Amino acid sequence: LAKTTQPISMDSYEGQEVNITCSHNNIATNDYITWYQQFPSQGPRFIIQGYKTKVTNEVASLFIPADRKSSTLSLPRVSLSDTAVYYCLVEGSARQLTFGSGTQLTVLP
Amino acid sequence: DTAVSQTPKYLVTQMGNDKSIKCEQNLGHDTMYWYKQDSKKFLKIMFSYNNKELIINETVPNRFSPKSPDKAHLNLHINSLELGDSAVYFCASSQTGTHAGELFFGEGSRLTVL
Numbered sequence A: 001l002a003k004t005t006q007p008i009s010m011d012s013y014e015g016q017e018v019n020i021t022c023s024h025n026n027i028a029t030n031d032y033i034t035w036y037q038q039f040p041s042q043g044p045r046f047i048i049q050g051y052k053t054k055v056t057n058e059v060a061s062l063f064i065p066a067d068r069k070s071s072t073l074s075l076p077r078v079s080l081s082d083t084a085v086y087y088c089l090v091e092g093s094a095r096q097l098t099f100g101s102g103t104q105l106t107v108l109p
Numbered sequence B: 001d002t003a004v005s006q007t008p009k010y011l012v013t014q015m016g017n018d019k020s021i022k023c024e025q026n027l028g029h030d031t032m033y034w035y036k037q038d039s040k041k042f043l044k045i046m047f048s049y050n051n052k053e054l055i056i057n058e059t060v061p062n063r064f065s066p067k068s069p070d071k072a073h074l075n076l077h078i079n080s081l082e083l084g085d086s087a088v089y090f091c092a093s094s095q096t097g098t099h100a101g102e103l104f105f106g107e108g109s110r111l112t113v114l
Helices: none
Strands: A009-013 A020-024 A032-038 A045-050 A053-056 A061-064 A068-077 A084-091 A103-108 B004-007 B009-015 B019-025 B031-037 B043-050 B053-057 B064-070 B072-080 B087-094 B109-113
Touching: A009 A020, A009 B109, A020 A084, A020 A103, A032 A061, A045 A061, A045 A068, A045 B064, A053 B072, A068 A084, B009 B019, B019 B031, B019 B109, B031 B064, B031 B072, B043 B072, B072 B087
Parallel strands: A009 A103, B009 B109
Antiparallel strands: A020 A068, A032 A045, A032 A084, A053 A061, A061 A068, A084 A103, B004 B019, B019 B072, B031 B043, B031 B087, B043 B053, B064 B072, B087 B109
């Protein structure tokens, strides 16, 4: 199983861009990289998924270098409501769906 | 309409009791999961069912028994509850393709064993 490593916590201020990096040195050829967001007392919510290079949607961008051993979730202009835990998940099949401890992002006013 | 719904949301019970948590999804997905989230926020997969068939059964005590009457439902029954079973249990679903794809989670069921 590809293990992921993320910072335990990060602080930012409103309006700033936040980049959260995840290491996954043992990523396999078939693995995709997925990020989830979790608010207190809620289930995780899908943010973005990618395989290589760059993926962008309406809420975030995901940067994946050529070796795919890491990935960076980029949140543009964060607001207080972006305070949450962010999980990086590497998955190649339904059998690899265990999350790590995530990164607690705190956005300050 | 809630995509993945779990009941009950909160459950407080005594050690040794038996309890069940129900999960239903209306997304038409063919795969459903149970996850356990501990106090350190680790989300650990417990079980996965694909079209009512068990495909993942991680190292979970056999006091935990999932039951899938149809592909839209996956219930979790726990026998002889122990203090260490206290956690938040999440149900999730996905449409299986070449990879697991996007997981849709329920709101969670917080189990407290006294």
